[in-house]
Amino acid sequence: MTLAAPLSAPEAFPALDPALKILTAEGCVQCNKCTFSCPVHRVDVTFSPRKVILQAYLGGGDAVSERDLWACLTCGECQAVCPTEVPYPAFIRAKREQLRPTMERAAPCKHGGFKEVVARIMARPGLKQDRRAWIGDGLKVADKGDVVYFTGCLPYLDGIFSYCDSASIGRAAIRLMNAAGIVPVVADAERCCGHDSLWNGDAETYRKLVEANAAWIKKTGAKRLVTTCAECFSMLKHEYPKVTGDLGVEVLHFSELLEELVASGKVRLTKPVDLQVTYQDPCRLGRHAKEYDAPRAVLKAIPGVKFVEMDRVRENSMCCGVGAYSTCDAQTKFMQQERLEEAASKAETLVTACPHCRIHFSCYIDGRPVDPLPELKIVDLTVLAAQALE
Amino acid sequence: MADAILAAREFLQDSGIVHDAGELRGYASDASFLTLGTPSLVAFPKDEAECVRLVEFAVRHRMPIVPRATGSSTAGASVAPPGSILVDMERVGACDARGHRRGLFTPQVVDAKGQAVDLSKAGVADELYVRVGAGRTADEMNRALARHKWVVGVVPSSSYSTFGGNFATNARGNGTPAYGAFGDSVNRVRLVTSSKEGARALEVTDREEIRRLGGNHGLCGLVTELDVRIAPILRAEDMLCVILQIESEDPEHLGSVIGGLMKRVAASCRYFAGEFLFIDSGIVRPTDPIRKDAVLGAYFEPPPGKRRMVLLYRGTRDGMAALPGIAGEFPDVAYREITYPQFQAMMKVRTAATGKSLQRVNVPGCEDFIIYDPARFGQVLVRMFAALEGAAGRPVGHHYPDGIVVHYRPQAPLRRQAIEDAWALNLRLREAVLREELTVEDRKEHGLGLALFRDGPKSRHEELRALKKEYDPANVFSPHLLDGRAEGAFIGTRFVF
Numbered sequence: 001m002t003l004a005a006p007l008s009a010p011e012a013f014p015a016l017d018p019a020l021k022i023l024t025a026e027g028c029v030q031c032n033k034c035t036f037s038c039p040v041h042r043v044d045v046t047f048s049p050r051k052v053i054l055q056a057y058l059g060g061g062d063a064v065s066e067r068d069l070w071a072c073l074t075c076g077e078c079q080a081v082c083p084t085e086v087p088y089p090a091f092i093r094a095k096r097e098q099l100r101p102t103m104e105r106a107a108p109c110k111h112g113g114f115k116e117v118v119a120r121i122m123a124r125p126g127l128k129q130d131r132r133a134w135i136g137d138g139l140k141v142a143d144k145g146d147v148v149y150f151t152g153c154l155p156y157l158d159g160i161f162s163y164c165d166s167a168s169i170g171r172a173a174i175r176l177m178n179a180a181g182i183v184p185v186v187a188d189a190e191r192c193c194g195h196d197s198l199w200n201g202d203a204e205t206y207r208k209l210v211e212a213n214a215a216w217i218k219k220t221g222a223k224r225l226v227t228t229c230a231e232c233f234s235m236l237k238h239e240y241p242k243v244t245g246d247l248g249v250e251v252l253h254f255s256e257l258l259e260e261l262v263a264s265g266k267v268r269l270t271k272p273v274d275l276q277v278t279y280q281d282p283c284r285l286g287r288h289a290k291e292y293d294a295p296r297a298v299l300k301a302i303p304g305v306k307f308v309e310m311d312r313v314r315e316n317s318m319c320c321g322v323g324a325y326s327t328c329d330a331q332t333k334f335m336q337q338e339r340l341e342e343a344a345s346k347a348e349t350l351v352t353a354c355p356h357c358r359i360h361f362s363c364y365i366d367g368r369p370v371d372p373l374p375e376l377k378i379v380d381l382t383v384l385a386a387q388a389l390e
Numbered sequence: 391m392a393d394a395i396l397a398a399r400e401f402l403q404d405s406g407i408v409h410d411a412g413e414l415r416g417y418a419s420d421a422s423f424l425t426l427g428t429p430s431l432v433a434f435p436k437d438e439a440e441c442v443r444l445v446e447f448a449v450r451h452r453m454p455i456v457p458r459a460t461g462s463s464t465a466g467a468s469v470a471p472p473g474s475i476l477v478d479m480e481r482v483g484a485c486d487a488r489g490h491r492r493g494l495f496t497p498q499v500v501d502a503k504g505q506a507v508d509l510s511k512a513g514v515a516d517e518l519y520v521r522v523g524a525g526r527t528a529d530e531m532n533r534a535l536a537r538h539k540w541v542v543g544v545v546p547s548s549s550y551s552t553f554g555g556n557f558a559t560n561a562r563g564n565g566t567p568a569y570g571a572f573g574d575s576v577n578r579v580r581l582v583t584s585s586k587e588g589a590r591a592l593e594v595t596d597r598e599e600i601r602r603l604g605g606n607h608g609l610c611g612l613v614t615e616l617d618v619r620i621a622p623i624l625r626a627e628d629m630l631c632v633i634l635q636i637e638s639e640d641p642e643h644l645g646s647v648i649g650g651l652m653k654r655v656a657a658s659c660r661y662f663a664g665e666f667l668f669i670d671s672g673i674v675r676p677t678d679p680i681r682k683d684a685v686l687g688a689y690f691e692p693p694p695g696k697r698r699m700v701l702l703y704r705g706t707r708d709g710m711a712a713l714p715g716i717a718g719e720f721p722d723v724a725y726r727e728i729t730y731p732q733f734q735a736m737m738k739v740r741t742a743a744t745g746k747s748l749q750r751v752n753v754p755g756c757e758d759f760i761i762y763d764p765a766r767f768g769q770v771l772v773r774m775f776a777a778l779e780g781a782a783g784r785p786v787g788h789h790y791p792d793g794i795v796v797h798y799r800p801q802a803p804l805r806r807q808a809i810e811d812a813w814a815l816n817l818r819l820r821e822a823v824l825r826e827e828l829t830v831e832d833r834k835e836h837g838l839g840l841a842l843f844r845d846g847p848k849s850r851h852e853e854l855r856a857l858k859k860e861y862d863p864a865n866v867f868s869p870h871l872l873d874g875r876a877e878g879a880f881i882g883t884r885f886v887f
Contacts, residue, residue, distance in 0.1 A: 016887055020886075020887065024804040024805070024887055025804075026804075027804035029421060030419065030420060030421040030423065030461065030462075031421050031460075031462045031548060031550070032420075032421070032460045032461050032462050032550065033462075033548070033550045036460065036480070036527060036529075036550045037550075041491070042490055042491040042492075042493065043490045043491075045408055045434045045478070045480070045481055045489070045491070046408065046410050046434070048416065050416070050461075051416030051417065052416065053416075054415065054416045054417075054418065054419065055413060055415045055416040057885045057886065057887075058415045058418065058881070058884055058885065058886065059415055059886065063413065063415065065412075065413065081550075083741070083742050311494060311533055311536075312493065312494075312533075318493070334488070334490050338490075338492065338493065338494070341494075342494055
């Protein structure tokens with residue numbers, strides 16, 4: 001038996017690359033909790049954040065394989081259970097940015113690269129858009145005001161995911177705001193928030209989008225900015241300030257605004273909506289932005305709604321299976337099957353507060369589920385709340 | 391050897407057993423941060439049948455196999471040398487037919503005779519077990535049992551470790567004062583062992599034999615299924631959770647008072663958990679919500695110049711009836727009853743305290759030892775704190791009826807030199823406290839791992855050699871552990887930073 005260790009220590013210690021710096025700021029103790037929590041690991045036992053970290057410690061940043069780099073959902077379940085709070089998603093993000101130019105899979109975006117193409121188009125200077133065509137009659141929006149409604153991709157999503165009617169989320173949000181006397185600003189100058197560009201390593205596009213959005217947001221003079229998208233929210237609230245400094249507005253997820261409007265009596269949810277519902281914590285709203293309570297408060301304020309929690313919630317919630325549209329494969333389907341089975345065991349309707357979770361789950365249900373699923377509807381929180389308006 | 395590895399790879403491919411044969415540096419160590427190099431292959435069997443095929447192959451080709459569960463042991467038991475197959479057991483009994491791990495499942499509950507039981511109709515006094523795959527964890531099982539208000543009886547601090555791993559290391563933890571070590575809480579074990587010609591799937595139901603096998607360090611076979619003791623969650627009105635606090639400039643005084651109290655508690659109380667920790671300013675982040683807790687927050691503001699020690703007990707009100715009186719006999723000790731959620735919040739701090747300081751990381755290694763005589767606790771603390779002078783981190787531990795287990799991990803910024811310094815500190819600490827006259831013995835809690843046949847008790851060596859002969863006559867399971875020289879190298883010296 002050979003007991004000599006064949007691992008050789010590197011002769012020189014190169015300066016740490018940015019990704020490895022992230023891993024060493026909070027060090028891994030190899031307890032493996034990350035791996036046991038990882039939804040990808042559950043369907044692919046060879047995928048392991050713990051393993052990737054040890055490889056990186058021993059071999060430097062180049063030791064991350066393409067598979068490991070792109071299979072990660074960046075959902076943050078690993079970080080939530082980590083006793084040393086190693087920011088594994090941030091490591092993957094930095095690694096993607098670093099390796100993207102040299103990797104064959106330079107455009108991992110699914111759906112023909114739709115989201116990536118849209119982001120790049122929106123990053124162009126001088127872009128002209130009509131971002132209000134979807135709103136429809138009877139709803140009031142403005143060019144100036146105290147509250148900006150950042151719609152995100154909603155107007156564009158229905159071009160691809162026509163079965164989801166994502167624009168209905170925006171209409172519901174405006175209707176609820178109008179009911180409270182708020183006429184929100186919906187700006188033609190709005191660009192993609194850059195979420196997918198940032199998480200898929202396209203730093204240049206991300207920077208252009210941030211700068212473009214920051215410029216028009218600051219010009220509005222608005223006091224508050226609200227969005228119905230968990231991804232936009234995590235970007236605008238937590239990531240933009242790292243690039244642009246203070247945006248000069250208070251950034252809210254729509255559930256936070258709605259909780260406030262209901263509590264103050266400015267919005268009255270009085271029409272019963274008789275449903276038993278459960279709630280999917282979107283990774284970007286929950287683990288990334290730490291907002292767990294506002295959506296639950298809204299659900300509890302809707303008359304007739306019976307709210308039942310799933311077993312894995314809040315920090316331990318399971319991802320919808322797709323992160324930044326970078327991965328959607330057979331394994332994604334198994335993750336979605338497990339999560340939807342859990343939801344269906346609790347309620348007839350799964351409510352989420354992110355249009356992308358809704359799209360990914362709806363896509364799975366409308367496609368070919370790997371196993372039979374009980375009847376389950378996927379509904380956005382804002383749409384559900386609007387149903388309770390008289 | 392190269393031919394054997396090639397044959398093993400072909401075998402794994404042909405038999406459809408999921409495996410990894412590429413970049414294996416990620417399997418060079420476990421939470422011990424010890425290494426023997428990298429294994430030649432990593433296999434991930436999904437059930438007993440695949441385990442049998444693996445063992446048959448290993449016996450036929452005389453290829454060593456090293457069982458690994460979560461790899462959260464800090465003793466290096468699941469570190470595999472070159473030329474071996476590392477067998478990751480985490481999927482066994484924990485996945486569906488497709489091989490996917492299912493996070494949610496319905497637990498199969500049996501009684502002491504192995505007969506199925508409807509948990510919703512069970513009484514709190516019933517002796518019940520869950521029949522569970524070796525790859526399941528207490529965390530998953532407790533989630534599955536929660537709706538019935540039952541929990542796993544013995545849960546080590548890392549509730550993410552697998553039951554198979556808990557059995558292999560005979561882990562202890564929450565519940566041990568009531569139910570013993572993990573091996574004591576198991577009523578039936580299935581394992582795949584070797585024979586001279588191939589593999590055998592065995593079922594062991596004799597409790598004495600199960601106790602012998604508890605803590606076998608993977609030397610005897612691949613554990614595939616166990617019946618694991620479960621316990622009812624106490625009603626709030628029946629449960630007593632207590633926090634005791636003492637502070638002093640003098641560690642000897644502190645240790646001797648608490649040691650005396652522990653001795654009285656062990657003699658007069660029955661409890662499920664007895665845990666202690668030392669509080670310093672770096673134990674939780676400034677933003678941690680526990681600092682704002684109306685009751686617990688004050689415990690995190692230690693007076694300058696003094697060490698503050700906190701002791702936590704949880705048990706039934708009946709079993710702990712003597713505790714207030716005992717605490718009253720020690721004027722330096724402040725006694726307070728807390729709620730179960732507050733106890734859990736403190737336990738979260740206690741569990742993280744070995745693994746986290748502010749912006750620092752622990753360095754695993756020699757971090758747990760048992761003091762059999764609580765009267766020596768003060769002397770041990772004096773030596774311990776002298777060795778730790780100037781170092782970050784703080785000791786935590788358990789009070790078990792048979793002694794006090796202390797965990798300490800030096801904490802350092804994750805830079806190679808700092809890690810090496812912390813490792814050296816570990817070695818100094820060993821030197822300072824592992825002394826017979828203090829009744830201190832090395833690594834009781836997480837097993838002895840690579841040091842099993844170097845540092846462990848000689849009587850246990852004989853038992854393990856006898857067990858290995860019986861269960862692994864082909865000597866394919868972790869044969870390197872029998873070699874006292876296989877102590878492994880500290881992998882921190884090979885990091886690229």
